């Protein structure tokens with residue numbers, strides 16, 4: 001794993017003077033002592049997706065785990081792997097604080113991705129890396145990531161975390177799908193679609209806060225709220241990996257938020273054009289975090305979405321923004337879920 005190049009566990013994400021997130025009772029019970037943690041309990045995001053092979057100085061190769069039905073590489077995977085490659089040449093006392101990417105070509109799931117890193121600048125407080133994700137000799141993603149040393153400040157503020165049910169009181173996507181599948185009058189097409197969803201090996205767990213809304217059965221509001229965490233165990237201490245996992249997670253079901261105000265339309269073609277993230281505080285991506293997504297604008301076959309990842313204790317962990325191409329067509333028959 002690239003991390004070995006960093007000399008073991010590294011903290012390459014922002015620590016704005018914050019201590020490790022306090023554990024909630026659920027997290028305490030779900031915490032597996034390192035000694036009991038076997039390979040199969042470890043998150044596949046760590047053992048596979050974000051485990052890049054080093055080919056040469058500043059040149060890495062990534063493989064794929066889960067590919068969306070569109071059969072183009074999942075944007076979150078490419079961003080997460082690019083951040084792993086970028087961080088590999090950044091010293092331990094610097095933490096990822098932001099990244100900005102453009103998706104310039106569809107990723108091909110049939111071949112690996114090469115990550116070519118340029119050491120753009122090593123300043124006194126900030127270090128910047130540029131990464132090109134390459135397939136068939138051409139870039140599919142261009143990414144700039146910036147790392148900052150700890151520089152605490154009295155100037156601190158944040159929005160307030162939304163008040164929602166706790167994850168223990170909600171159902172996972174899989175549990176919701178099984179509930180829908182138990183309906184005898186479920187349309188055949190819906191049943192097939194739900195079984196396909198169940199077959200997905202998405203390496204993250206999701207608990208929608210408003211399930212009917214999450215599945216766009218009604219245009220309730222412009223926001224999508226769901227609890228999210230990496231499947232499996234990652235453990236304390238390595239903020240670099242947690243930021244890379246958060247980059248992976250942040251692109252899942254994100255662009256779809258722009259469709260929420262338009263229940264009479266569905267995407268005929270959608271793809272992320274760019275993706276930006278800002279890391280504010282330490283967090284654990286293998287523990288439940290609330291993802292609050294909203295769409296301030298859509299038009300011209302594009303949609304803009306913004307997201308905030310919240311720790312359970314109300315601290316804002318990260319912010320995300322993304323614009324995507326959205327080519328839609330009217331929904332002919334309403335979903336019979």
Ligand SMILES: CC(C)(COP(=O)([O-])OP(=O)([O-])OC[C@H]1O[C@@H](n2cnc3c(N)ncnc32)[C@H](O)[C@@H]1OP(=O)([O-])[O-])[C@@H](O)C(=O)NCCC(=O)NCCSC(=O)C[C@@](C)(O)CC(=O)[O-]
Nearest residue numbers: 074075103104105106107253254255256269270271272327
């Ligand atoms: C954005 C483009 C496509 C612009 O590419 P372009 O050539 O400037 O513009 P274009 O409009 O001519 O698009 C060309 C391609 O888009 C597709 N396309 C176009 N219109 C339609 C349509 N109506 N129905 C079906 N497919 C359509 C189609 O594949 C076509 O390729 P062709 O088949 O002609 O060789 C290019 O720059 C690109 O592919 N960039 C990479 C985008 C990307 O892969 N992003 C990351 C993956 S998407 C993701 O992970 C998030 C998401 C969206 O999957 C999550 C979610 O679903 O919520």
